[in-house]
Amino acid sequence: MKNNLLKNAILFCLVILASCDQGFEELNKDPNAVTADQFNPSFLLTTAQLKSAQGDHNTSLYYGTCFVQQMASLSNVGIFDYHGDKYVYHKGNNEALWNATYGNTAKLIEDIIIQTEGDADFNNLHQMARIWRTIIYHRLTDMYGDIPYFESSRGYYDQIYKPKYDAQKDIYLDMLSELEDAVSKLDATKNNFSEADIAYNGDIAKWKKLGNSMMLRLGMRLSKVEPATAETWVIKAVTAGVFTDNADNLMISGTDPTGTSSDLANGMSWTISVGTRSPGKIAATFFDFLNDNNDPRLKHTVAVYTDPTNISTKNTDPAIQKGLPNGLDRQTLEADPSYNPDSPGQEHQYSGVNRSVYAKLDGPRMFITNAEVQYMMAEAAVRGWISGDAAAYYETGVSEAMKMLQQYDQSATITDQEITAYLTANPFVGTSNMEAALEQINTQYWAATFLNGYEAFSNVRRSGYPVLTPINYPDNETGGLFPGRLRYPDNEPVLNVENYNAAVSSQGADNYITHVWWDVAN
Structure with a gap:
C-alpha cells in the first residue's frame, strides 16, 4: 500500500514538473534583453569612432602638444591644464588617455571583434574593427610603453580582470600583422556598413588605404630600433597602397556645433574654444x-x-x-x-x-593624414627603402599639409600660388646629406601634426627632429630632460600590482624619463 502511494506521488510530481517546464524558459527570459539576432554590432563601431575623439584629448593637448612646443601656457604646478609646458604631473590628464581607452573604446572594439568572428555577413565590420584597434592601441603604447594588450578587455569573455602588460615590441609586431591581414580580407562586394561608419561611410577602398597607411606609420616607428624590420613593413605598406589625397585623411568630426554636449562636440575644439x-x-x-x-x-x-x-x-x-x-x-x-x-x-x-x-565644435579631429604619409614616404626614399623621388614626396607633403586646413574651415584656404612660393623659398635640401634631409622632412611633419599631440610627440622622439631645447621648470618630472613617456595610472600598482611590477621591472622606472622600446633617437 505504501509503495503504491509513493509511486503515485512521484508520478504526480513528474507530471506537475513537466507541465511547469513548458513555460519555465519563457518565465525566465528578460523581456528587455537584446539577443544576438536582434542586435547589430555595427552600432558599436559608431560609438567607438566617436569616443576615440573624445575623453582622451586632454592628454594629447595638455601633454603632447606642449612636450613638442606647439603649445605653451603660464599655468604652474597645481593648475589643471597644459602640464607638458613645464613637465609637471597632473593625475587626471596624465591618465586621461589610459582611462578613456580601457574604460570605453577598447571594450567596444573587442565586443565587435568577438561578436563578428567567423560571421561572413559581418566580414567587413570585423576587419574595420581590427584596423581601428590598432588606431587606439598604438597611441596608448606610444604614450605609456608596455601596456595590457593581448588580455585587454577580456574580463567578460575570459574572466581576465588583471591583464598582464605586454612588451611594446610584441604589441607592435602584432598590430602590423593585424593590419596586413585585415586589409587583405576587406571585401568591397560585401556589406560595407556605411550607416555605422562615421569615418569613411563604408568606403572599402579608403579603409584599405587607412590600414596600409597605419602600417606605414607603425613600420616607420621602428626605423631606429629595428631598421630592417621597419624597411620590410614600409615596403609592404607602400606597395599595397597608402593615402594619395586629403580626401583619404582619417578625421572624426563633432556632431554638436552648439557645444551644449561636450560628448558630441569635437573634444579638442571644445577644450580650446x-x-x-x-x-x-x-x-x-x-x-x-x-x-x-x-x-x-x-x-x-x-x-x-x-x-x-x-x-x-x-x-x-x-x-x-x-x-x-x-x-x-x-x-x-x-x-x-x-x-x-x-x-x-x-x-x-x-x-x-x-x-x-x-575650435569649431563640429570640426574635425585628425588622426592620420596624407601629408604625414607623404613625409614618411619621403623619408623612406631618402633611406633607400622605396623607389620614387624624395623631393616629390616632400613637396606633395607640404602642399597637402597646407591644403588640409580647408578641412577645418573653408576660410583657411591656402592658394596654389602661396604654396609654390613657399616651396620656392624652402626647397628640398636633397638626398646627398641624409641627416639634413631627415631633419627637414620631420620638422615639416611636426608642423603638419599641429594639435595632434600624440603623433607629434611620437615622431619627435623617433626622429629627433625638430631639435627642441628641454624645459627645466622647478619641481618638474624629468630634471630638465626631454620626456620619454607618461606614468601609469596611480591605481595600477594597487589593482594590478603583480603585472604592474613585472612591467616596471622589464621596461624601467615608472616615470617621465624612461623611454619606450622604439625610442632610441635621443
Whole structure:
C-alpha cells in the first residue's frame, strides 16, 4: 500500500514538473534583453569612432602638444591644464588617455571583434574593427610603453580582470600583422556598413588605404630600433597602397556645433574654444618656425584674444603676433625679453589658436593624414627603402599639409600660388646629406601634426627632429630632460600590482624619463 502511494506521488510530481517546464524558459527570459539576432554590432563601431575623439584629448593637448612646443601656457604646478609646458604631473590628464581607452573604446572594439568572428555577413565590420584597434592601441603604447594588450578587455569573455602588460615590441609586431591581414580580407562586394561608419561611410577602398597607411606609420616607428624590420613593413605598406589625397585623411568630426554636449562636440575644439576653459597659447618655437619661413599657415593658425572668453575680440594683425616661450609662469614672464609691459594683460599679448579654424565644435579631429604619409614616404626614399623621388614626396607633403586646413574651415584656404612660393623659398635640401634631409622632412611633419599631440610627440622622439631645447621648470618630472613617456595610472600598482611590477621591472622606472622600446633617437 505504501509503495503504491509513493509511486503515485512521484508520478504526480513528474507530471506537475513537466507541465511547469513548458513555460519555465519563457518565465525566465528578460523581456528587455537584446539577443544576438536582434542586435547589430555595427552600432558599436559608431560609438567607438566617436569616443576615440573624445575623453582622451586632454592628454594629447595638455601633454603632447606642449612636450613638442606647439603649445605653451603660464599655468604652474597645481593648475589643471597644459602640464607638458613645464613637465609637471597632473593625475587626471596624465591618465586621461589610459582611462578613456580601457574604460570605453577598447571594450567596444573587442565586443565587435568577438561578436563578428567567423560571421561572413559581418566580414567587413570585423576587419574595420581590427584596423581601428590598432588606431587606439598604438597611441596608448606610444604614450605609456608596455601596456595590457593581448588580455585587454577580456574580463567578460575570459574572466581576465588583471591583464598582464605586454612588451611594446610584441604589441607592435602584432598590430602590423593585424593590419596586413585585415586589409587583405576587406571585401568591397560585401556589406560595407556605411550607416555605422562615421569615418569613411563604408568606403572599402579608403579603409584599405587607412590600414596600409597605419602600417606605414607603425613600420616607420621602428626605423631606429629595428631598421630592417621597419624597411620590410614600409615596403609592404607602400606597395599595397597608402593615402594619395586629403580626401583619404582619417578625421572624426563633432556632431554638436552648439557645444551644449561636450560628448558630441569635437573634444579638442571644445577644450580650446571660448568659455571658462583656458585655451593656451601658441608656443614661441612653433610660432617662430612658421613666421621665420613666411609660412602661409600662420595667418590661419594664430590670433590674439584680448578677452580669451570672447571670439569676437580676435586680432590677426601680423604686426602684433608672437608666440609664448615654454616654461614660464606669471612671475617669470615679466623678466622674459618677449614680454611687453606696455601691452594690456600678461598672456593676452601672446598669440593663441585661431578658434575660427581649429575650435569649431563640429570640426574635425585628425588622426592620420596624407601629408604625414607623404613625409614618411619621403623619408623612406631618402633611406633607400622605396623607389620614387624624395623631393616629390616632400613637396606633395607640404602642399597637402597646407591644403588640409580647408578641412577645418573653408576660410583657411591656402592658394596654389602661396604654396609654390613657399616651396620656392624652402626647397628640398636633397638626398646627398641624409641627416639634413631627415631633419627637414620631420620638422615639416611636426608642423603638419599641429594639435595632434600624440603623433607629434611620437615622431619627435623617433626622429629627433625638430631639435627642441628641454624645459627645466622647478619641481618638474624629468630634471630638465626631454620626456620619454607618461606614468601609469596611480591605481595600477594597487589593482594590478603583480603585472604592474613585472612591467616596471622589464621596461624601467615608472616615470617621465624612461623611454619606450622604439625610442632610441635621443
